[in-house]
Amino acid sequence: MNAIETHALTRVFGKTRAVDAASLAVPAGTVFGLLGANGAGKSTLLKLLTGHLRPTNGTISVLGEAVSGPRPALWERMGYVAQSRYLPGWMTGIECLRFAGALHRGWDGGKAEGLARRLDFPLNARIRDLSRGHYVRLQIALAMGHNPELILLDEPTSGLDPVGRHELLGILVEEIGRRGCTVVISSHLVEDIERLADTVAIMEAGRIVACGPVDTVKSEAANGAATVSLEQAFFTYINRRQS
Amino acid sequence: MNIEIDTGNGVPIYLQIVEQIKRNVAMGRLRAEEGLPSVRQLAVDLTINPNTVARAYLELEHEGIIYKRQGQGTFVSAQAEETSRRERQREAAALLEQALAEAFDSGMTREEIGELYRRLIARYGKEQSS
Secondary structure (H helix, E strand, C coil): CEEEEEEEEEEEECCEEEEEEEEEEEECCCEEEEECCCCCCHHHHHHHHHCCCCCCEEEEEECCEECCCCCHHHHCCEEEECCCCCCCCCCEHHHHHHHHHHHCCCCCHHHHHHHHHHCCCCCCCEHHHCCHHHHHHHHHHHHHCCCCCEEEEECCCCCCCHHHHHHHHHHHHHHHHHHCCEEEEEECCHHHHHHHCCEEEEEECCEEEEEEEHHHHHHHHHCCCCCCCHHHHHHHHHHHHHC | CCCCCCCCCCCCHHHHHHHHHHHHHHCCCCCCCCEECCHHHHHHHHCCCHHHHHHHHHHHHHCCCEEEECCCEEEECCCHHHHHHHHHHHHHHHHHHHHHHHHHHCCCCHHHHHHHHHHHHHHHHHHHHC
């Protein structure tokens, strides 16, 4: 069963096709990595999947439900770590977690606050005063507190120091292992994707230029030659398209 | 047990685990009947997808290096050491042959190669026995 399916998904902003005819399938219980340079369309694709953006064309199915805009009932079943700051700056972290707890039916307050503590998060600081690293940590606790079936993360490790990045990846690995939930993670850091993903899609200028199991994408890029790293494969695909 | 993942070298991560567990067995760092970490634990330790660890364990199980005991975990099998050592010896033999081809190709004579070989083996022999 697929947790996510899109068909010819397209989103246009003015003259730009931010996502261009993207068709993909994410099997339930797997980790799907979205790899691309900044501006490749990863964030737009994720916002289409969560329903925060409406598609211009094409279809989306998430956890068996059609999505073409906001679906609050579906948000109960997914967690989303955005790249932009959207949480109210005047709240403190602990207020924000409890507010989320009041909104979500299946909220596990102990888990969320435990995660926040483990991540060494200043629960009583105001959100507007949080560093990028702390803001991401708060979002992680918010995204996992209701034990969602699907977690979408938009560049969660960007702007984190190596320690923070290692911690965050560790928590993700635990989450994947514990419940077999489906994870979609975007990154421009190839190593993150190589470590975590079962399947990877490489995006460039809104299009998916390669998609498949990580080892398959690597061996196809190698084209019969010796093995290549995912990073080398990434550049091979990008260059093939540009030449 | 000592495993390090290198994401830059192109070898699939599951294969890196398979090879390094065999190496640990061949070098005596993992003994027969010794328990391995759970899939989840090793995934957390190495910061990699648990599915990848599961795939590596499945491969090692197929090769008879490890086996599962119902409800107790995963263990190194009795014949693992012998299998791993033989595999390592095959790899070493292949490397030696490659080095020999390289030496002839560089223009070294049989005598020069023989002389070098005797010197090297005398040195390594000493290190082994000390």
